[in-house]
Amino acid sequence: MRVWLKTFNIVLIFGAGFLFGYNAAPRQRAGEEIVAVTLENDAGKSIRELRIIHDHGSAEAKNIAPGEAPVLKFYAPRETSYHLELTFEDGKFMEAGPRQALPGLQVTETIKDEEISYSVENRKK
Numbered sequence: 001m002r003v004w005l006k007t008f009n010i011v012l013i014f015g016a017g018f019l020f021g022y023n024a025a026p027r028q029r030a031g032e033e034i035v036a037v038t039l040e041n042d043a044g045k046s047i048r049e050l051r052i053i054h055d056h057g058s059a060e061a062k063n064i065a066p067g068e069a070p071v072l073k074f075y076a077p078r079e080t081s082y083h084l085e086l087t088f089e090d091g092k093f094m095e096a097g098p099r100q101a102l103p104g105l106q107v108t109e110t111i112k113d114e115e116i117s118y119s120v121e122n123r124k125k
Contacts (some may be wrong), residue, residue, distance in 0.1 A: 035076045035101045038108045040069045045069050046089040048112065054082035054101075084109060084116070 013087040035054075041047055047064040052072055066109060076081075083097025096116035101107055106121045 004096050016037050033075060033077045033103045035080070035082075035103060036071055036073045037082075038069050038071050038107060039064060040110045043088065043113045045112055045113070048086060048087045049090050050086040050111075052082050052084045055080045056106055059112065076101060078103065086111065086116075117120075 036048050037059075039047075039050060042066045044066055046066060047061075049059055049060065049062050050064060051060045052074065053081055054074050054076065056075050059074045061072055064070060071096060079100065079102050081100055083095060083099065085093070085095045087093050089103045094111075094116060096109070096118070099118060101108070101120075107119070109116055109118045111123065
């Protein structure tokens, strides 16, 4: 009887500790660990290939026509950095960065013939 009572108390203590730790731990809502990058092609020519290289890998888009604005999303559990590389249809290569990004942000990269600019907006409004 005493062994069963000791075992029950140990399980109860560990169970209570687990539940307390689980509820006390900070948790993010689904999707908050994603950075979304809108790629606005304001250049007068198509982009053959565009790559975003970030701390956890890379994301790419191909054949972006003038005026299109695809969105690339990548995983970022905390503050991260990235840079982008692109090649236009005529073979011209451009790159930008490094850029800083936080989870939950909406970044817009505006691509023109001679420059790439960016702006950042919080999606958690």
